[in-house]
Amino acid sequence: MSPNRLDAIREVLLMGPGPSAVYPEVLRALARPTLGHLDPAFIAIMDETKSLLQQVMTTGNALTLPISGTGSAGMEAAFVNLVRPADRVLILINGVFGTRMKDVAGRLGAQVESIDFPWGTPVIVDRVADHLRKSEPYAIVAVVHAETSTGVLNPVEQIGKLVRETHPDSLYLVDGVTSLGGIPVRLDDWQVDAFYSGTQKCLSCPPGLAPLSFSARAVDRLKSRPTKVPNWYLDLSMIISYWEGAKRAYHHTAPINMIYGLYQALRCVLEEGLNVAFARHRAAHERLVVGLAQIGLELLVAPDVRLPQLNAVKVPDGVDEAAVRSRLLTQDAIEIGAGLGPLAGKIWRVGLMGHTARPEHVDRVVAALKGALGR
Amino acid sequence: MSPNRLDAIREVLLMGPGPSAVYPEVLRALARPTLGHLDPAFIAIMDETKSLLQQVMTTGNALTLPISGTGSAGMEAAFVNLVRPADRVLILINGVFGTRMKDVAGRLGAQVESIDFPWGTPVIVDRVADHLRKSEPYAIVAVVHAETSTGVLNPVEQIGKLVRETHPDSLYLVDGVTSLGGIPVRLDDWQVDAFYSGTQKCLSCPPGLAPLSFSARAVDRLKSRPTKVPNWYLDLSMIISYWEGAKRAYHHTAPINMIYGLYQALRCVLEEGLNVAFARHRAAHERLVVGLAQIGLELLVAPDVRLPQLNAVKVPDGVDEAAVRSRLLTQDAIEIGAGLGPLAGKIWRVGLMGHTARPEHVDRVVAALKGALGR
Numbered sequence: 096m097s098p099n100r101l102d103a104i105r106e107v108l109l110m111g112p113g114p115s116a117v118y119p120e121v122l123r124a125l126a127r128p129t130l131g132h133l134d135p136a137f138i139a140i141m142d143e144t145k146s147l148l149q150q151v152m153t154t155g156n157a158l159t160l161p162i163s164g165t166g167s168a169g170m171e172a173a174f175v176n177l178v179r180p181a182d183r184v185l186i187l188i189n190g191v192f193g194t195r196m197k198d199v200a201g202r203l204g205a206q207v208e209s210i211d212f213p214w215g216t217p218v219i220v221d222r223v224a225d226h227l228r229k230s231e232p233y234a235i236v237a238v239v240h241a242e243t244s245t246g247v248l249n250p251v252e253q254i255g256k257l258v259r260e261t262h263p264d265s266l267y268l269v270d271g272v273t274s275l276g277g278i279p280v281r282l283d284d285w286q287v288d289a290f291y292s293g294t295q296k297c298l299s300c301p302p303g304l305a306p307l308s309f310s311a312r313a314v315d316r317l318k319s320r321p322t323k324v325p326n327w328y329l330d331l332s333m334i335i336s337y338w339e340g341a342k343r344a345y346h347h348t349a350p351i352n353m354i355y356g357l358y359q360a361l362r363c364v365l366e367e368g369l370n371v372a373f374a375r376h377r378a379a380h381e382r383l384v385v386g387l388a389q390i391g392l393e394l395l396v397a398p399d400v401r402l403p404q405l406n407a408v409k410v411p412d413g414v415d416e417a418a419v420r421s422r423l424l425t426q427d428a429i430e431i432g433a434g435l436g437p438l439a440g441k442i443w444r445v446g447l448m449g450h451t452a453r454p455e456h457v458d459r460v461v462a463a464l465k466g467a468l469g470r
Numbered sequence: 471m472s473p474n475r476l477d478a479i480r481e482v483l484l485m486g487p488g489p490s491a492v493y494p495e496v497l498r499a500l501a502r503p504t505l506g507h508l509d510p511a512f513i514a515i516m517d518e519t520k521s522l523l524q525q526v527m528t529t530g531n532a533l534t535l536p537i538s539g540t541g542s543a544g545m546e547a548a549f550v551n552l553v554r555p556a557d558r559v560l561i562l563i564n565g566v567f568g569t570r571m572k573d574v575a576g577r578l579g580a581q582v583e584s585i586d587f588p589w590g591t592p593v594i595v596d597r598v599a600d601h602l603r604k605s606e607p608y609a610i611v612a613v614v615h616a617e618t619s620t621g622v623l624n625p626v627e628q629i630g631k632l633v634r635e636t637h638p639d640s641l642y643l644v645d646g647v648t649s650l651g652g653i654p655v656r657l658d659d660w661q662v663d664a665f666y667s668g669t670q671k672c673l674s675c676p677p678g679l680a681p682l683s684f685s686a687r688a689v690d691r692l693k694s695r696p697t698k699v700p701n702w703y704l705d706l707s708m709i710i711s712y713w714e715g716a717k718r719a720y721h722h723t724a725p726i727n728m729i730y731g732l733y734q735a736l737r738c739v740l741e742e743g744l745n746v747a748f749a750r751h752r753a754a755h756e757r758l759v760v761g762l763a764q765i766g767l768e769l770l771v772a773p774d775v776r777l778p779q780l781n782a783v784k785v786p787d788g789v790d791e792a793a794v795r796s797r798l799l800t801q802d803a804i805e806i807g808a809g810l811g812p813l814a815g816k817i818w819r820v821g822l823m824g825h826t827a828r829p830e831h832v833d834r835v836v837a838a839l840k841g842a843l844g845r
Binding site for chain 1: 484489492499500543574578670677722723726728740805
């Protein structure tokens with residue numbers, strides 16, 4: 096048999112758009128002995144994972160659990176459980192992940208409309224307000240909190256208030272894949288009805304699970320559906336019976352060891368303290384901005400709407416951006432990300448997510464970029 | 471913060487219907503440093519994983535890869551990619567997982583029919599032949615290879631031949647969640663068009679991925695769909711672009727560390743040799759049958775259609791089956807499974823899957839049952 100490729104894996108400092116650097120405790124957690132998915136010891140870990148997720152999301156939502164798939168499975172789960180045939184859905188789009196929402200909801204038979212904003216700029220609440228005030232009600236209004244493709248922070252709190260005021264029966268759906276753990280997420284205060292995230296961003300766990308939370312309003316919508324959820328695997332009305340209550344009804348076999356990893360990652364985040372972690376992300380971001388400026392690099396996004404955890408760095412004219420990324424990976428063992436869609440070739444994406452967001456990592460990537468650019 | 475529950479995990483011998491005992495090498499693989507999902511070193515692991523899967527499935531199918539979800543996500547993926555609106559689908563049912571197929575396909579808008587056989591007995595090819603010879607063509611005919619709910623082996627090879635003879639344009643879909651790695655699986659020889667499995671059965675990896683394979687005929691069906699796959703996350707027409715070709719187009723972030731685990735598990739299976747592994751499963755099963763007979767226990771399923779890896783053991787009259795399972799778990803650190811549906815309370819399910827299928831494990835479970843039953 097050929098040599099085992101796992102033996103050749105070297106440590107790469109993950110500074111792209113995710114996965115991020117994983118806590119060493121989380122890697123050790125993944126290697127714990129596998130328990131059965133109905134073992135009381137595992138069910139206790141599930142219950143505590145749920146409670147830890149509620150704390151990180153600042154919510155009392157009973158339906159809060161990790162979906163057995165990566166972040167995109169969280170998006171699929173949020174829409175497939177809530178979209179009823181021919182529902183009107185409004186998506187606020189300013190990047191890849193808003194665009195993806197439109198595709199996901201459209202495939203499920205929704206009548207999808209969107210309001211589009213230039214990539215690299217945020218959703219403008221006034222434009223959304225003008226639209227909502229004159230439009231028929233939507234079943235769902237959806238937005239991405241932290242656009243991983245551009246590094247833009249969207250005004251999720253203000254949009255939530257607006258949606259509830261103008262269309263009180265609309266459900267408000269928020270993608271928090273890149274926000275959770277890196278910047279404040281307050282589902283109840285922000286009147287968010289459906290939220291999902293990923294494990295491989297600011298929670299610093301490998302990819303594989305999608306933390307999800309539904310408000311009581313969203314659960315009512317789910318339970319009053321006229322038709323079955325058109326996706327057995329992600330049907331939350333059945334998954335709830337495994338994650339809640341005295342009798343745990345088997346639905347599908349939970350990804351046991353990945354849940355160990357998430358449990359440990361959430362403990363790491365909460366042991367540090369959410370506000371301390373947010374400040375650490377912010378400080379790493381500011382250090383990066385200063386370091387980049389010293390080598391003549393600047394960010395795409397305006398300072399007041401930048402995500403600290405995802406930095407879109409403009410590629411200087413005449414620089415082969417792919418060659419720089421390749422050099423960083425092979426020579427410096429640092430991964431940074433490329434631009435997507437209209438930003439391909441124009442930006443690098445430098446992630447400072449979770450365990451990655453530390454001054455020594457910032458200094459390493461700045462030094463590596465300096466070397467690669469010969470500055 | 472409360473004590474870390476991971477520190478309290480003890481080793482349990484997993485002898486239920488899955489997850490099975492995990493290879494120690496696989497647990498170590500899970501804890502390897504996370505690479506980026508576009509890192510060339512990770513892509514090399516993906517490519518080799520694909521090739522290892524082809525060997526275990528005995529197929530040359532180019533579309534062979536692990537779906538980013540548990541075994542049930544494999545079932546969802548197989549149907550959602552192949553079912554077109556109003557397609558006629560025939561499911562051969564003799565347990566929970568055939569029943570689940572009916573639910574999955576029905577939610578996707580298929581016109582589902584089934585031929586039902588008593589739980590604990592196999593699909594009878596002659597009955598299927600009678601039906602197929604007089605029926606209109608089906609878009610898909612589907613069956614479970616190894617019914618995890620009953621321990622019955624279905625005649626997948628004969629059904630495949632029959633389907634191709636009677637309805638040459640039908641796609642033949644097989645659930646191999648519990649078969650792969652424990653008994654022969656020969657997709658090309660058996661004319662299987664769509665196949666999926668799970669990692670947590672005879673591959674002895676934790677749950678979290680669903681190895682899947684589509685024949686060229688199935689890929690043609692997928693590519694000629696009149697409508698988009700109504701599930702973005704599981705859309706194989708897009709996922710292929712990440713798993714194949716020179717340019718790896720990002721679809722969703724792959725579950726990196728779980729793929730390390732699967733890669734290692736497949737290496738373990740193939741280093742032992744498939745035929746050696748099958749013989750080990752068979753020998754463990756025979757040892758179990760003898761051991762159970764010595765304490766007066768017998769199996770539900772007739773000898774010629776028993777799965778070696780999943781043994782449905784009849785609960786003797788007057789025995790509290792749940793109390794026995796609970797005693798085994800708490801006192802002996804052995805997990806065995808309960809019956810499902812009409813077999814609840816009537817059988818225990820004793821798994822001898824993958825790394826679990828060893829004589830010392832058989833002896834441990836027989837001794838534990840002996841103690842629990844006072845025999």
